[in-house]
Amino acid sequence: MDSSPAIRIAAARKIYGSGATTLTALDGVDLDIRPGTFVSIIGPSGCGKSTLLRLIASLEEPDDGDVEIFGVSPQAACAAKLVGFVPQSPALLPWLNVLQNVSLPHKINRGAEKRRPTAAAAVSNRPATDLTKLLHDVGLGEALHKLPSELSGGMQQRTAIVRALGLQPEVLLMDEPFSALDEFTREALQEQLLDLWDEIKTTVVFVTHSVTEAVRLSDTVVVMAPKPGRIVDVIDIDLPRPRSAEMIKTGDFHHYEDLIRDRLQAAWRSPELPTAA
Ligand SMILES: Nc1ncnc2c1ncn2[C@@H]1O[C@H](COP(=O)(O)OP(=O)(O)OP(=O)(O)O)[C@@H](O)[C@H]1O
Ligand SMILES: [Mg+2]
Structure with a gap:
């Protein structure tokens, strides 16, 4: 079995600004993510979670260190259509309706064959996603032909999710x-995401501020x-799946919630380390 990671981050460092305004957004970040695992990243606002995701999505480059996806650069992985990204703000094209927005990734770069760039990996051969069905599944059936300006924040976010899942x-x-969603919709979408993840065995990196969400969804939680910005803890969630609404009430589940809350509190209190000049 191929044990190489889906994502490898080694000694990654990202610095914004210069001189007196230098800000070390990430420093010494090492993380290997196994193929097919669900990994959540949690931490105080401004600790570099989005920056880390943008490095993996090839939207930014590290100032030091390396990021690889299936052994190639994030740029190569994105060009091979291996990476889907749901950004913190939905970034929909305002002149396209919901259906056109979610269909866009299929239309652009049509010639790019989707494949893992490693010789050993099998070419993905799944049937194409029925985008209209997926939109119905996430409660957007009535909004297919609406423009983003006619949608609520949560509807825009769901459109962006379908665009990436499609x-x-x-990766x-x-x-x-799910941050812009009410609790009920959020739980329904968590369920759908887990079903889809189970079906397509994709590798997920998921940023959240919700401890419960992180425990429910993840194989591993990175604090x-x-x-x-740095990683202070990597906690494996050893709970069986599927993780039902009932399991959330169990002592085992609470144990992980408490553990992560403790680590988060320590992260808040942790003294500032000297940053790079
Ligand atoms: N383009 C940029 N230019 C300058 N500073 C930036 C830039 N992007 C992020 N930063 C800074 O880098 C740090 C990490 O930002 P990042 O957005 O990764 O945090 P985050 O953990 O995602 O926070 P939140 O939970 O609020 O989304 C912050 O201090 C932020 O101000
Ligand atoms: Mg962020």
């Missing part, structure tokens, strides 16, 4: 995708701390 990417990056 590609069935090998799915989600930056607080980050700020100044400089």
Whole structure:
């Protein structure tokens, strides 16, 4: 069995600004993510969660260190359509309706064959996603022909989620995708995401501020701390799946919630480390 990671981040450092305004958004970040696992990233605001996701999505480059997806650069992985990204703000094209927005990734770069760039990996051969059905599933059936300006924040966010899921990417990056949703819709979408993840066995990196959400969804929770942005804990969630609404009430589940809350509190209190000049 191929044990190489889906995502490898080694000694990654990202610095914004210069001189007196230098800010070390990430420093010494090492993380290997196994193929097909669900990994959540949690940490105080400003600790570099979105920055880390943008490095993986090839939207930014590290100032130091390396990021690889299936052994190639994030740019190569994105060009091969291996990566789906749900950004923290939905970034829909305002002149396209919901259906056109979610169909866009299929239309652009049509010639790019979707494949893992490693010789050993099998070419993905799944049937194409029925985008209209997926939109209905997330409660947007009535909104197919609406423009983004006619949607609520949560509806825009759901559109962005369908746009990313529709590609069935090998690596799915989600930056607080459910933060604009009410609790009921959020739980329903968590369920749908887990079903889909189970079906397509994709590797998910999921940023959240919700401890319960992180425990429910994840195989592994990565806790980050700020100044400089860094990983302070990697916690494996050893709970059986599927993780039902009932399981959330069990002592085992609460044990993980308490553990992560403790680590988060420590991350808040952690003294600032000297940052790079
Ligand atoms: N383009 C940029 N230019 C300058 N500073 C930036 C830029 N992007 C992010 N930062 C800074 O880097 C740090 C990390 O930002 P990032 O957006 O990654 O945090 P985050 O953990 O995602 O926070 P939140 O939970 O609020 O979304 C912050 O201090 C932020 O101000
Ligand atoms: Mg963020």
